Amino acid sequence: MFELLPIIIIGLVFAGISEKQSKKIVNDSGIVYYEKKDVVFYLIAVVVLATFVGLRKVYNDTGVYIDQYNSIELTGVFPNFLFNDIDWNISSNFGFTIIMRLLKFLHFSDQSFLMFFAFFILGVYFWFIRKYSNNIFLSVFYVITMGIYTFTMGALRQCIAIAICLIAVDCFLTKKYALFVLLVLFATTFHQYAFIFLIVPLLSFSPWTSRTYIVVFLFLIGSFGMQSILEAIDDFTLAMGKTYSTGSFSGKGVNVFRLIVVWIPTALSFILKDKLINDGSRAENLFINLSMINAEIMFLGLFGTANYFARLANFFLIFQTISLPVIIQKYPVAERKFLTTGSIIGYSLYFIYANTIAQGGFDNNYFGISFFDYINNIFV
Template structure:
């Protein structure tokens, strides 16, 4: 766990230092550090990483690469392109990590009212480390974030385009399309959230069955699970949703971007709750939750800026840090962090 904490500490230190020394929002060094940290890891870090590095470990020549109808074409083309010039999986992890971190930091820099705190949440909430397990969906989620400006500014066509591009890496990105209409409907946010929950109750069973039947890789999505990690995670995000909705009411936060982001987040959380009630595998449909929870990196700083209480900042840092330690070490199989054997000479 120590490498993760050292990485987090260094990134936070540099962002604060650059802001105070140069009055500049740090972008490129955090991007570099977070990319290298992800790219230099061993494929033993994360439960699914070895599935992505199999062709590299088997030294597959690009001309013998076989495209699989069950895997999204965008990811396969990327892997094929990398195999054309190297069989080192370091390049796969580094290139994908660069794209993922770049997309998130770009949106954070544009919309965050407290950049260092947003990056802190980006790491501690597991948004950054999500791709350490689900690389394809991690790519899809990151690309989808580029649709957020269009969601907020009510530009449907570009929003659909980014969702389509994201779906080339994981088909689940297509399920986020209806939330454009949910967020931008001219009715009270509370009604939107409630209607989404009821709708999910009605269709969640059919949705899980459909996903699991369309692709052999998703058969486990419909299997029951009693893993504590899934329920703990959903419970955590439901609690945050309630606190944020309460804060919006008490402090009368009327900012349009905040309202839309909170509606997007809350709708996504209640949409996934029925999937959890079904007892589905946390690594399956509940992974849809991550398309929405990343929005907390923008929402929480907005609320905290309005409350403006230093003790609340201190308490939240402790809570999110504990959450980061718990999820990284217990539920994600990301600890211990192991270096790619190719780079152990650096130690």
């Protein structure tokens, strides 16, 4: 974690300065709203965090993507070579293939290929957070400590699909429904499970109404029918970035600490369920409901198949970073301070555990180059 920690601290410092430079107003209920949000310091934080991701050589599936990019051979003339011999089956992730070919045509090195997507993914993530969070610093902090940040260093296609779907969610909230559908369909060409975002229009209702309990009931039914679900997974395994079988998914369940982390916003929202039913914007309702979906998918992982369900749940994990500050702010003022402090301590401990103990620790799985080495190898 010693390579990761300095970058995290720098990113959080600039995110904190950005929070201080932003202007806020407080209404009669003690709810804080942004009157003006800082741009400059926030962008510095994003650039620092994205650059570190783009400089990696080894982490999770990174080597697989580098090999895939380096194996591309362009045949024919522009633009025909972008589409030659493309497998248009949705499970082939042809959108990702076309973009890789375009970057190859522009003579991007394999490191620039990683850097390009690092800036796209994290740029979109943090744009979305800046637009919708009611506490930008806390949301950036949660992105890091919940594991979203380090996840972008490995699951490249999935993270690209999530970023595209966040743009789609913004279109949904601004009532550009046709564009929402088109963007979700486009995201499926990078990772076919992105189609799960088509449930978004069904989830803008107030949390903890009767529809919430219907969704919870359906997930409970799913957990007890796990073996039947596993039999249907084989047809979709190409979307995971590697070739998996149901045997690969039938291992141990999700880490209990990770499960607790993702259930905290749902538990806190349940305590406030009466207030949430009557007091919540369309965006707030949607984000809280998507956070619940994330927690419920992770709950399914208790019954085995941790690898599969943890990745599936990660499609919605970023919504927890926005919904948690929203939920905390709806508590009485005195309790807000306690909950905020408690979440900072708790998520920090989880971050340390996840990057030092779990899966061999971050330092044992990560290798990156220096920024100056990258400057000398932007193009090939």
